[in-house]
Amino acid sequence: MSDSKNDIEEILTKVQQHELSIAAAQAKLKHYDDLGFAKIDLHRPQRQGFPEVIFGEGKTQEQIVSIINSLNHNNQTILVTRIDDDKAQHILSIYPTLEHHPTAQIVCTPIANINKSNNVASIISAGTSDIHIAEEAAITAEVMGVTVKRFYDVGVSGIHRLFENIDEIRASKVSVVVAGMEGALCSVISGLVNHPVYAIPTSIGYGANLAGVSTLLSMINSCAPGTSVLNIDNGFGGGYNAAQVINMLETN
Incomplete structure (x- = not known):
């Protein structure tokens, strides 16, 4: 598969010089398999x-x-x-x-085997029950070349656990906050940092949690600016978005 002008010219030249068949050239120029x-x-x-x-x-x-x-x-x-x-x-x-x-x-x-960024993304979970979604975000970001720091089980019911780590979180360039229940952690963190925060509501919670719907609505209604909300349990989306932010900073 080829994309740049020079690559295309090289392929066409090889066809012209009978070094490459038309079928092989078409395969190289095709953008999907x-x-x-x-x-x-x-x-x-x-x-x-x-x-x-x-x-x-x-x-x-x-x-x-x-x-x-x-x-x-x-x-x-x-x-x-x-x-x-x-x-x-x-x-x-x-x-x-x-x-x-x-x-x-x-x-x-x-x-x-993947080169990691100089800039850091923080992946934060409110509770232990949210870790599987947080890990989906963390591994996604790492595969995309991002240096990740994990801060797990630092939810609002024990807010002192968050404050013990807040300086490290502030030093990162983007945060992904994963929370179920009432989802308050994303608003707390967004009010304490000067970088983008991606909030992921999880389906963790009791009856009226409605499999994450109440958490989603709570996060969407956050009064803290700088918060963007992903779909329920979408750890991949949070990790991917964080990686785009970090990789943009690295290339600039």
């Missing part, structure tokens, strides 16, 4: 800065492996979200060099 059940967007790194991410839920093991094959063949970073243990073990039996993060339900390119 048609697998029949899926069309893999190979041009996404050029447009958005990161390859297509595989949403594992609802896909078969075979479909996920086929998509990984396509991305791997094109030297693209692998990130599979919402992957259960059975699917993860099947993938690792074929690609043993990939990493499985069970809490985050993610299979990905090894994080140790």
Whole structure:
């Protein structure tokens, strides 16, 4: 797959000089890989800065492996979200060099192999029950090249736990706040920092929590400026948005 003007000219020159067939040139210029059940967007790194991410839920093991094959063949970073243990073990039996993060339900390119940013993103959870969503955000950001600091179980019912870490949180360039129940933590943090805050409501809570709907509405109605709210349990979205902020700062 090619994108730049120079790359395109090189391909056309090779066709002209009979060093490359027309079919091979078309394959290089095509921006997606048609697998029949899926069309893999190979041009996404050029447009958005990161390859297509595989949403594992609802896909078969075979479909996920086929998509990984396509991305791997094109030297693209692998990130599979919402992957259960059975699917993860099947993938690792074929690609043993990939990493499985069970809490985050993610299979990905090894994080140790990815260069990390100088700027830091803080991933913050209100309670221990929110950690699986916070980890989805944290691992997503790390796979996208971000240095992450985790601050877990620092919710408003024990606010002193947050204040013990507030200087480190303030030193980061973006925060992702994950909370269930009434979701108050995002407003507290947004009122204490001068950087963007991405709030993720979780489905953690009792009856009137309505599987995260009451938390979502509470966060949307936050009076603290600088807060942007993601969908319920969308750790991936929070981590991705945080990574975009950090990577923009790194490139500038």
